[in-house]
Amino acid sequence: MEPDQNALPPESLPSENTEAQRATSPRRASGFRSALQPALRWETGLAIVAVAVVVFGGLTSSQFLTSANFFNMGVSSGEIAIMALPMTLIIISGEIDLSVASTLGMSSAMLGFLWSKHWPMLAIFVILAVLGVVAGLFNGLLVTRVGLPSLAVAIGTLGLYRGIALIILGSNTVSNFPAPYNAIGVNPVPHTNIPYSVAIFIVLAVIFGVVLHATATGRSIYAMGASPEAALFAGIRVKRVKTMLFVVSGLVCSMAGALWTFRLSTAVWNNAIGLELSVVAIVLLAGVSIFGGKGSIIGVVLAVIVFAGLQNALLLTNFNQEATGIVTGGLLLISVFVPNAAALLDRARGLAISRKPAPRSAIGAAND
Amino acid sequence: MSAALTERQDPSSAPARTSSRKLTERVFRIRESGIIAVLIVFVAITASIQPRFIDQANIQFVLSNTTVYALLALGETMVVISRNVDLSVGSVLGLSAYVSTNLFGHSPGIPVPVVFLVGLGIGLACGIANGLMVAIGRVPSLVVTLATLYIIRGIDILVVGGNEVVAQTLPSSFIAIPRANVFGVPYLAIVIAAVIGAGAYYLRSFRSGRELYAIGSNPEAARLAGIPAGKRVFTAFAISGGIAGLAGVLWAAQYQTIDSTAGTGYELTVISAVVVGGVAIFGGSGSAVGAAVGALLLSTISSALNVLGISPDWDQAIAGFLLLLAITLDRGISVKLTAALRKRSSGVGT
Numbered sequence: 001m002e003p004d005q006n007a008l009p010p011e012s013l014p015s016e017n018t019e020a021q022r023a024t025s026p027r028r029a030s031g032f033r034s035a036l037q038p039a040l041r042w043e044t045g046l047a048i049v050a051v052a053v054v055v056f057g058g059l060t061s062s063q064f065l066t067s068a069n070f071f072n073m074g075v076s077s078g079e080i081a082i083m084a085l086p087m088t089l090i091i092i093s094g095e096i097d098l099s100v101a102s103t104l105g106m107s108s109a110m111l112g113f114l115w116s117k118h119w120p121m122l123a124i125f126v127i128l129a130v131l132g133v134v135a136g137l138f139n140g141l142l143v144t145r146v147g148l149p150s151l152a153v154a155i156g157t158l159g160l161y162r163g164i165a166l167i168i169l170g171s172n173t174v175s176n177f178p179a180p181y182n183a184i185g186v187n188p189v190p191h192t193n194i195p196y197s198v199a200i201f202i203v204l205a206v207i208f209g210v211v212l213h214a215t216a217t218g219r220s221i222y223a224m225g226a227s228p229e230a231a232l233f234a235g236i237r238v239k240r241v242k243t244m245l246f247v248v249s250g251l252v253c254s255m256a257g258a259l260w261t262f263r264l265s266t267a268v269w270n271n272a273i274g275l276e277l278s279v280v281a282i283v284l285l286a287g288v289s290i291f292g293g294k295g296s297i298i299g300v301v302l303a304v305i306v307f308a309g310l311q312n313a314l315l316l317t318n319f320n321q322e323a324t325g326i327v328t329g330g331l332l333l334i335s336v337f338v339p340n341a342a343a344l345l346d347r348a349r350g351l352a353i354s355r356k357p358a359p360r361s362a363i364g365a366a367n368d
Numbered sequence: 369m370s371a372a373l374t375e376r377q378d379p380s381s382a383p384a385r386t387s388s389r390k391l392t393e394r395v396f397r398i399r400e401s402g403i404i405a406v407l408i409v410f411v412a413i414t415a416s417i418q419p420r421f422i423d424q425a426n427i428q429f430v431l432s433n434t435t436v437y438a439l440l441a442l443g444e445t446m447v448v449i450s451r452n453v454d455l456s457v458g459s460v461l462g463l464s465a466y467v468s469t470n471l472f473g474h475s476p477g478i479p480v481p482v483v484f485l486v487g488l489g490i491g492l493a494c495g496i497a498n499g500l501m502v503a504i505g506r507v508p509s510l511v512v513t514l515a516t517l518y519i520i521r522g523i524d525i526l527v528v529g530g531n532e533v534v535a536q537t538l539p540s541s542f543i544a545i546p547r548a549n550v551f552g553v554p555y556l557a558i559v560i561a562a563v564i565g566a567g568a569y570y571l572r573s574f575r576s577g578r579e580l581y582a583i584g585s586n587p588e589a590a591r592l593a594g595i596p597a598g599k600r601v602f603t604a605f606a607i608s609g610g611i612a613g614l615a616g617v618l619w620a621a622q623y624q625t626i627d628s629t630a631g632t633g634y635e636l637t638v639i640s641a642v643v644v645g646g647v648a649i650f651g652g653s654g655s656a657v658g659a660a661v662g663a664l665l666l667s668t669i670s671s672a673l674n675v676l677g678i679s680p681d682w683d684q685a686i687a688g689f690l691l692l693l694a695i696t697l698d699r700g701i702s703v704k705l706t707a708a709l710r711k712r713s714s715g716v717g718t
Binding site: 146157284329 | 455505522
């Protein structure tokens with residue numbers, strides 16, 4: 001193993017996947033617009049798919065295109081959408097966080113436990129925020145300071161945080177939350193038809209979008225995903241930024257845990273178990289490269305619409321709800337294979353005896 | 369990993385070479401016998417608090433609980449050594465357990481070996497699908513098997529519907545498999561130990577087995593050295609799937625009630641066992657025997673919690689924590705080793 005997992009030699013980069021490469025590609029006509037074009041192409045496709053899903057849903061069920069149903073769609077995908085935002089930044093920076101659903105579960109269990117001990121709700125929120133920050137910080141420090149691959153950390157804390165949820169709450173269920181809080185989960189924001197979770201998603205999407213696309217920090221996230229070593233030499237504090245991303249992810253997931261608990265008005269240790277799949281699926285569907293360095297928040301918003309629409313259409317068609325993992329998993333596979341389809345075809349034809357190194361990142365190696 | 373580091377040494381500098389080999393040997397000792405020492409100390413402490421822990425019934429219980437995990441750990445070891453990961457083993461186990469043993473109810477009198485073959489076939493099919501996507505698709509195995517973890521579980525849920533296989537439909541010869549003893553040791557544990565021994569020998573001594581280590585140490589170098597990396601990785605996934613399929617049938621014989629939740633979350637325990645057993649999560653290092661001992665340690669801990677009256681709720685957190693501890697220690701060792709080797713070779717150079 002290399003002395004430093006983060007220090008990849010520049011030539012081993014997934015060059016066809018990075019914005020840096022795009023910017024220097026010989027086909028470049030002029031600056032910014034052409035640099036964004038390939039990304040736009042994926043997002044345009046996604047927008048078409050989103051429309052197709054809505055049309056498909058409308059054709060299969062007369063209830064699909066009703067405002068009540070749109071509300072349900074938002075309610076049932078709100079937390080997943082919220083968690084997808086920090087995940088997007090983490091994957092663009094070349095890492096992955098699989099502990100998001102477990103962090104949500106841990107936060108939900110803590111909320112239930114403290115409420116059953118008659119803590120005031122405000123104090124509980126403070127504890128949840130601290131819990132989320134600590135969980136994220138733990139992930140971040142293991143990845144950046146100890147130098148472990150986020151793949152391994154993610155699997156470990158996925159189990160650890162879920163295990164802590166189980167220790168906190170055991171097999172108990174807490175459900176006697178006060179009505180005003182439960183209302184946050186099931187009622188719309190006053191004078192609108194927007195669920196609170198969707199409103200929070202919209203606000204966060206704007207914030208994350210601005211940070212990612214319009215600030216130096218955002219550009220540095222792309223840079224470290226494209227080439228951690230080059231980013232480091234360019235004076236970007238790679239470790240600090242990555243740690244911050246994990247902390248933000250922990251905090252956001254902990255917050256999503258409160259939303260989830262109020263929506264179902266139940267705190268159980270296995271709340272949102274397995275949800276990391278949906279979050280990763282949305283982010284990759286959004287056109288974010290699993291190798292880092294590429295993706296956009298607009299893509300994530302579109303992917304959320306596609307995802308919510310599909311889940312909802314399945315719900316209305318009486319598809320076994322527990323088996324929707326087939327669709328989500330399929331979506332994930334499609335999202336990672338379609339962008340590589342051209343290269344795959346080349347390889348299948350045996351035309352490309354590739355001497356290019358395989359793309360590598362801290363989250364795992366691809367093989368050929 | 370260690371082997372690669374040793375080879376980087378200047379071959380002309382004999383003294384440095386022997387001391388670096390000593391260093392490597394020490395790491396190997398930590399990897400293999402360290403975990404056994406932990407196991408012994410742990411058993412001794414628990415037994416001194418609660419002597420019931422080492423009576424024959426409990427040892428048998430722990431051993432038969434370990435069999436399925438140890439078997440899964442063998443397949444996972446091959447995958448992890450090649451710097452990949454297979455998250456779908458729990459789902460494959462569940463699907464195989466239901467579909468294969470459901471045959472007993474549908475066609476009574478079906479021979480037990482046929483049921484095992486069906487389980488193996490299901491597992492192989494899943495493993496081949498994983499292997500093809502990872503090897504040809506060049507997508508990180510984490511993403512592929514995260515998807516198939518849920519896809520296969522979803523298929524399982526659709527196939528099972530609301531049904532379950534119950535003990536009454538299983539023939540007594542099938543149920544007897546995990547319960548047969550030889551001198552108090554579960555017969556199955558001996559068979560599994562032999563299978564793991566064979567697997568360890570294959571990884572250690574066969575060319576294609578060694579090539580898995582090479583791929584895991586440095587995929588690029590392995591490819592340049594002419595190793596068919598894609599083929600080897602594909603085979604590792606196929607074997608891991610096949611093993612998970614067989615483990616599903618054994619799981620069914622052991623627990624006898626099979627619904628669509630069979631094997632849920634097993635991937636975490638299995639990967640923890642493999643990593644705790646000294647297989648480096650970055651690939652290229654570790655042994656199948658270590659992984660099996662890791663599995664034994666995890667089920668011993670789980671049984672100790674039970675015997676000491678601690679809630680089984682702690683199991684999962686402990687597995688996750690041990691995994692993190694193991695990879696952190698491994699990382700620390702490899703950083704020290706690299707630094708030590710660098711220092712030495714630069715000292716020799718001047």
